Structures are given as C-alpha cells and as structure tokens.
Amino acid sequence: MSGARTPAGKQCxxxxxxxxxxxxxFCSKRCADVDLSRWLKDSYAIPADERVPDTIANDEGEE
Ligand SMILES: [Zn+2]
Known part of the structure; x- marks a missing residue:
C-alpha cells in the first residue's frame, strides 16, 4: 500500500x-454509456455497489 487515499465520489x-x-x-464516455445502458435496461442485474438508482422504491419505515 502506498497510503494513497481514495476520496469517495472521485472514482468512476x-x-x-x-x-x-x-x-x-465517469472516467470516459464509454463508462457513461455503460451507465446509461444500465438505466435503459431496468432489468439489468446491478452488482453490489454504493450507487443506488433512484428508480428503486424505498420502503419507508421498513428496517
Ligand atoms: Zn470508468
């Protein structure tokens, strides 16, 4: 480890x-396209990520 920090939200x-x-x-148009494709394909299986699309309904009061 070089000790370099990776600020959240600064990575693609x-x-x-x-x-x-x-x-x-994003880091490039390609990745922007990838993200766009994910939005268009609502059924696309999104891997575990900190990014959660707003299209996902949040169940209030459900913990
Ligand atoms: Zn990227």
Missing part, C-alpha cells in the same frame, strides 16, 4: 478509475 462508478472532468462522474 463503473470501473473505479479516476473521473474525467469531461465525463463526470
């Missing part, structure tokens, strides 16, 4: 590479 949610200002929050 798709591939975890550093974000590119032009494609934030």
């Amino acid at each position: 949610p798709i591939c975890k590479k550093p974000q590119d200002e032009k494609f934030r929050p």
Whole structure:
C-alpha cells in the first residue's frame, strides 16, 4: 500500500478509475454509456455497489 487515499465520489462508478472532468462522474464516455445502458435496461442485474438508482422504491419505515 502506498497510503494513497481514495476520496469517495472521485472514482468512476463503473470501473473505479479516476473521473474525467469531461465525463463526470465517469472516467470516459464509454463508462457513461455503460451507465446509461444500465438505466435503459431496468432489468439489468446491478452488482453490489454504493450507487443506488433512484428508480428503486424505498420502503419507508421498513428496517
Ligand atoms: Zn470508468
């Protein structure tokens, strides 16, 4: 470990590479496309990730 810190929200949610200002929050147009495809394909199985689409209904009061 080099001790380098990885600030949350500074990485591409798709591939975890550093974000590119032009494609934030992604690192490239490709990853932006990947994310878009996921949104279009609602049935796409999203792996465990800190990113949770707002399309997922939150059950209030259910803990
Ligand atoms: Zn990426």
